[in-house]
Amino acid sequence: MVKKTIYTTVVRRLDPLGRIVLPKKYRKKCEMDIKDDVEMYLEGSAICVKKYNTRCKLCGETDNLIVFKGTNLCPACVAGIKRLKV
Numbered sequence: 001m002v003k004k005t006i007y008t009t010v011v012r013r014l015d016p017l018g019r020i021v022l023p024k025k026y027r028k029k030c031e032m033d034i035k036d037d038v039e040m041y042l043e044g045s046a047i048c049v050k051k052y053n054t055r056c057k058l059c060g061e062t063d064n065l066i067v068f069k070g071t072n073l074c075p076a077c078v079a080g081i082k083r084l085k086v
């Protein structure tokens with residue numbers, strides 16, 4: 001049987017600018033560090049926040065990215081673009 005840690009619900013009040021502090025135990029569990037980028041999206045009426053990993057614009061790969069004119073590309077996609085005959 002797989003042991004699953006259950007986190008209790010935390011209630012926080014938004015400050016006047018709509019901000020909250022993410023609980024440290026949640027950040028640790030999600031491997032978020034101070035100043036990490038996060039992405040947010042809506043899932044029904046829930047606001048989901050997760051660590052943002054920069055991805056290749058074309059395939060979603062996250063390792064060894066190359067930035068070209070402000071766009072993240074992985075080596076495989078760069079190699080594929082080089083093979084295009086234009």
Ligand SMILES: [Zn+2]
Nearest residue numbers: 056059074077
């Ligand atoms: Zn790619």
